[in-house]
Amino acid sequence: xxxxxxxxxxxxxxxxxxxxxxxxxxxxxxxxxxxxxxxxxxxxxxxxxxxxxxxxxxxxxxxxxxxxxxxxxxxxxxxxxxxxxxxxxxxxxxxxxxxxxxxxxxxxxxxxxxxxxxxxxxxx
Numbered sequence: 001x002x003x004x005x006x007x008x009x010x011x012x013x014x015x016x017x018x019x020x021x022x023x024x025x026x027x028x029x030x031x032x033x034x035x036x037x038x039x040x041x042x043x044x045x046x047x048x049x050x051x052x053x054x055x056x057x058x059x060x061x062x063x064x065x066x067x068x069x070x071x072x073x074x075x076x077x078x079x080x081x082x083x084x085x086x087x088x089x090x091x092x093x094x095x096x097x098x099x100x101x102x103x104x105x106x107x108x109x110x111x112x113x114x115x116x117x118x119x120x121x122x123x124x
Contacts, residue, residue, distance in 0.1 A: 001123075003046045003080065003109045004038070005093065010050040014039045016094065025052065044084055044108035045092045072118035081111035081124075 025035035040047035083105030111124040
């Protein structure tokens with residue numbers, strides 16, 4: 001199981017880490033892009049992602065939930081449990097306010113807690 005961190009400035013992250021951006025975007029006739037760009041590293045660390053010029057991506061997701069009558073749409077992560085080195089993760093992520101709990105081990109993402117309209121969802 002992998003995890004990603006949505007960032008506002010993927011170019012700055014790529015420069016800081018010295019890693020090229022993988023571009024998975026497809027231009028559309030209206031000037032928007034569909035897809036994403038990403039910077040990744042070792043499998044136990046998160047990859048960084050952005051959705052440049054992607055129109056109202058959040059609005060499209062909300063409309064899909066409404067269209068299918070989904071009544072417990074996720075809203076945000078309440079906590080991610082990560083096994084690994086606190087210092088390595090800190091250096092990789094840089095400054096952040098992510099709700100992380102670090103535990104012993106080297107497996108990466110161990111558990112995700114997600115808030116929804118019907119309560120917390122736990123994936124472990």
